[in-house]
Amino acid sequence: MRIGIFFGGQSREREISFAGGRTVFDNLNKSLFEAVPIFIDSLGNFILLNWEYLYKGTIRDFYPPAQFSPESAHYFQIYIESLQASEEELDAIMRSVGTPLQPKDFATHFDFAFLALHGPYGEDGNIQGLLEWYQIPYSGSGVLPSAIGISKTIQKDLMVAAGFKSPSKTTISRNNWLNTSIKETIYQEIKQQIGLPMVIKSPHQGSSIGVSVLKEDNFSLFEDAINRSLFIKSIDLTHWKSLSDSQKRSALITLTDIREGIGLPAFHEKTLIHTPDALWHYLDQAASAGEKHIQLTSRDSEEQVLIESFIKGKEFSCIVIQQADDSPMALPPTEIIKGSQLFDYRSKYLPGMSRKITPIQVDDASIDAIRHECERLFSALHCQVYARIDGFITDKGDIFLNDPNTTSGMLPSSFFFHQAAEIGLTPSQFLTYIIRTSLVERIKSGKNNTLLRQQLEKLDSQIGQMHLANKEKNRVAVIMGGFSSERHISVESGRNIFEKLSSSSKYAPIPIFLTGNEAKHELYVLPVNIMLKDNADDIKEKVHAQLNGQHKHPKLQEIIQQAQPLTEKYTGGSRTDFQAIDYAQLAQMCDACFIALHGRPGEDGAVQAELEKHAIPYNGSGIASSQLTINKFDTNELLRQNGLLVADHFLVWEDQWRANSQNLIANVEAQFRYPFIVKPADDGCSSAVKKIKTREEFVAFTELMFRPLEGELSAKEVAILQLKANEEFPKKNFFVVETLIEKGNAQHFMEITGGLLTRYAADGSLVYEVFEPSEALATGEVLSLEEKFLAGEGQNITPARFSRNEAQRANISAQVRAELEKAARVLNVEGYARIDAFVKIYESGKVETYIIEVNSLPGMTPATCIFHQTAINGYKPYDFIDAILDFGMKRLHKTAHV
Missing domain, CATH: 3.30.470.20 (ATP-grasp fold, B domain)
Structure with missing residues (x-):
């Protein structure tokens, strides 16, 4: 079956949709499906994308192509809506990356549409209606639940009418907010009605875009939050004038970001500004003319802001799926433990920035209650196939559901795959379930039934044949994890390798988690549900629980049993069980090994030495080369000796620092002028790589690197170095100082x-x-x-x-x-x-x-x-x-x- 994967789109979530579309493209079972990438640009054009562009990091990396983009003095990238292209130019742009499509031509290119779109035009019923008009079956909910699901305001009204608990809420229209002179009075009235803290939301956005939590009684912060939800930004031109060019560039990257900022094009009064370079020039001119402030408004702003009382409780997310008898089944709800008050974009999508605990840490009765309420909401909103429902449970056991999504994020670390893994489905198998169940649902519409039934019968036959073929594949152990500061990225790389191999017709991957220490590597075969935990620390916690005899949570056992008829259809009854092994046992289990580790161990030759002892073929460099390249100092010394250009460098040792820190500082400052680069000599992934501009920063970096214990970082040094929340910072006994290479x-x-x-x-x-x-x-x-x-x-x-x-x-x-x-x-x-x-x-x-x-062993995450x-x-x-x-x-x- 040819599966047209729809991704990109016109919403502010287009980058996550782009990445999700790539995940679906890679994970569709190649024995069953042909993946057809259908990119929707931010003007709404459909393009049959040349597959190589699917692996760009962001949409702006390939669209519009560099040859069509205006030259940028400050190296900005833009979306197509900033280009002001003519119809002829736009056609040439589309043809440079693929084939423009009209909806009437869809059926000649694909049989089924898998929707990985988010937000307006993707989850609101528009694309669903278009596909129904052209008789193309599609994934997920139909027109009605999609239209309901996009509007947080309408959702709330329907939920209250159906008897669901809801926080206090109110709305402010854009016109009223912009045209009133009594904004502070409005704030006082809302504060009286809603109370503090309060949550301020853009009603039609997802991925926490346009969402703020106001904790303080502060009108200025309230005003900023309302403007953020309306995608309005006030610019202090006196401050702008004081910035350096690099600071202006960073400020505009944030300002014009479609997720964290307002995006472009944007209005100042009646002037529409299209590009970051044009905005830079406009702000410079306004500042030179003596203006103090200007207010920018996104061309694609919200018309309303939703304000709700803050719910104090455990936050969760729950995927609900449709069973064969059409009844909803909630998968085990996941608790979200955030590093900050808000489960923001970075926390949602970067491994290690938050923790996902499944099932949520409440008593069994509360888990039952959460699942029941999620299933009830799924039915109340007439959802179909699957939905993601978020919510809170308070200390009193009150359950508040919010923001049901008819399309879930489909990154490898998303709840969509995470919870499916708890019942035993790999991403590839879960996508097959979604396609098959969606076909069944579209048949019920009474449109084009005969053809859809034929497709369903053929798919069911192929699923059965596929299970028989799985026994002939090459076994590849994928080793992930480790115990360095790069362990979370290693897990992301390993999962990506596992998923690529598991959807192939040649390989049968086995997920192996490595932990322990340099003296003793511990190896564990992982069931898919543990492999898809959010990060390496979560996996290690589950591994230790298994070793300590802690059995699977009784509620998980119950849900697995409930889902068994469904999972057996898509897995053929096969499963991977948890097992502690050594390298000798690994040799008996696999035909080859893919090392997805980064830093130590993995890139230092230690794992390679063990694999060679047991004649296991592996990826990457051999032992000696790995031992050399792990050390940046030794690597650069050898490269310099062979005529290659490298930075001047110097090793700083902990014992020297402890013996005479002032003397060491003097030595460094004698050889290097500020700013210079400091970094661990044997770590990668940008771990603790810093540009040091002052002696204070150098001392702070050194104290953190040579701290006595692995524990929490000193607040003083964290502030001086401006480390981000949850930023990894390894503890070492030496590091490298390098000359800053400049233009x-x-x-x-x-x-x-x-x-x-x-x-x-x-x-x-x-x-x-x-x-x-x-x-x-x-x-x-x-x-x-x-x-x-x-x-x-x-x-x-x-x-x-x-x-x-x-x-x-x-x-x-x-x-x-x-x-x-x-x-x-x-x-x-x-x-x-x-x-x-x-x-x-x-x-x-x-x-x-x-x-x-x-x-x-470079990072092999989907976005690398x-x-x-x-x-x-x-x-x-x-x-x-x-x-x-x-x-x-x-x-x-x-x-x-x-």
């Missing part, structure tokens, strides 16, 4: 990251395929964890924009890639790797490439830019992973015959 007198300067893949030539020699590098644009001083690995974050442009002239760009790229290959050969890198570097391009044509670091690079060379993510495994197996065979 200098180069004409062009950028940070790039380049991936590579190796294979054997016919004569047995090693061939390096170095991919087109990506240009990485940091919003802050260094690339953050989110910018590297979180879908929708960061600006990674592939290929890097070395020049606007294509011939010059290709020539510069060839020179840069030659330097990356030289570095890889010097370090004896094998399999695959990612090399980060700075590139300086001079007016004379000279190109300088400064190697920053080499990652022998190595997949953008491999796509240019024709590798889908699965193809790339398959090539990596193939090299590892050939290497073992080659070594065995030497």
Whole structure:
């Protein structure tokens, strides 16, 4: 069956929809379905997307394409609505990334529409109605529940009428708010009615966009929150004038972000401003003219703000699915433990930023009550197939449900897959369930029934045949986790590898969690529900519970039993049980191993040594190369000796610091001028990489790095370094100081990251395929964890924009890639790797490439830019992973015959 995956769209959640569409594309079972990517741009155009663009980091990385975008003096990216393209230009833009489609042509390209859209135009019944008009079956709820589900205000009214508990609420219209002179009086009246704290929401947004919690009795904060929900921003031009260019750039990136800011185009009075560069110029002109403030309003603003009383209690989210008899079944509700008051965008989508505990930590009767209320709401709103329902339970046991979503986020770490795993379904199997159940639901509409029944019968037959074929696949152990500060990203990488392999017709992956310490690696086979816990610490907690004889929660057992008829259909009765193993047992279980670990252990050769003892083929570099590249200092020393450009560097040791900190500071300041870079010598993923501008910051960094215990970080040093909530900061006994590499007198300067893949030539020699590098644009001083690995974050442009002239760009790229290959050969890198570097391009044509670091097991999360690079060379993510495994197996065979 050809599955048209609809993603992107016109809402502020388009980036999460884009990432969710990619997840669905990758996880659809290849034995049953052909995935057809249907990208909807933010003007509402449908495009049959060329598959390689699906692996870009964000929509703006490929659409509009660089050749159609206006040149930006400050390296801003824009969405298509900022371009002001003519009809002819827009058609050319669409054709440069795929094939424009009209709805009347849908049926010639796909048989079923899987909707991974969010917000307006995606969850509001519009696309559902369009698909019904053209007789295309689609996933999820129909027109009516979708239209109800998009409006928080209408939902609340219907819920109250149906007897659901609801917080006190009121609304403010946009017109009343903007046209009144008594805003403070309105605040006092609302405070009297609602009380503090209060929650201020945009009624038609999801992903916590436009949501604020007001805790203080402060009118100014209330005004800011209302404006945030209306997507209005007041700019202090005196402050703007005082900012440096880099500060202005960072401010505008935040301001024009469609999730955290107001987005563009935006109005100032009657002037419509389309691009960040135009806005920069406009603000400069207004400030020079002596204006003190201007107010910007998004062109796509809300017409109303919803204000509710704050509910104090445990927050949860619950997926409800439709059973074969049409009755709703709530999956085990998940408790959300946040690092801040608000479960915001970053907390929702970046692993390790919040905790998801399933089932919620309340008594059994309360779990039953939550599930019952969620099922009741599912029926009351006439939802179909599945829904995600969020809520709170108070200490008194009162249950407040809010914001039912007829489409759930579909990132690998989302509740959608997390809770399905608790009943034993992998992401691939759960997507099959959604498609099949949606077909059944569309048949009930009485439209096009005969064809839909034929599709259903064929799908059921294929599901049965697929279970028989599973026994013939190659077994691959996917090792994830570890005990470094990179453990959460490792889990995300491992799950992504597992999911790509599990939806293939060639491999049967086995999830393996590694923990322990450098002296003793502990290995555990994971059931899918534990593998899909939110982060490495949650998985480790569940592992220890299993080891201590703590049985599965009785309510989970009950729900699993209830879901058994459903799960057996999609799993064929197969399951993976928890098991503690050693490397010898691992060798008996698998044909190959994919190491998805980052930092230590994994990139240091320790795991590789154990695997080689037991003749298990693995991915990536061998023992000696891994031991070298894990150490940034030793790596750069060797590269410098071989003529490659690297930063000047210096090792700071804890014993030196303890013996005479003032002397060490003097030595550092004698060799390096501020600002300079500090970072751990043997960690990656931007963990604790900081740009140090003052002695105070250097002392704070050093004290944190050499702190006595692993425990909580000192508030003083955290404030000085401006660490984010829950930011990982490893404890080490040494770290590296490096010269800050800057533009200098180069004409062009950028940070790039380049991936590579190796294979054997016919004569047995090693061939390096170095991919087109990506240009990485940091919003802050260094690339953050989110910018590297979180879908929708960061600006990674592939290929890097070395020049606007294509011939010059290709020539510069060839020179840069030659330097990356030289570095890889010097370090004896094998399999695959990612090399980060700075590139300086001079007016004379000279190109300088400064190697920053080499990652022998690069991050393999869905959003990482190595997949953008491999796509240019024709590798889908699965193809790339398959090539990596193939090299590892050939290497073992080659070594065995030497």
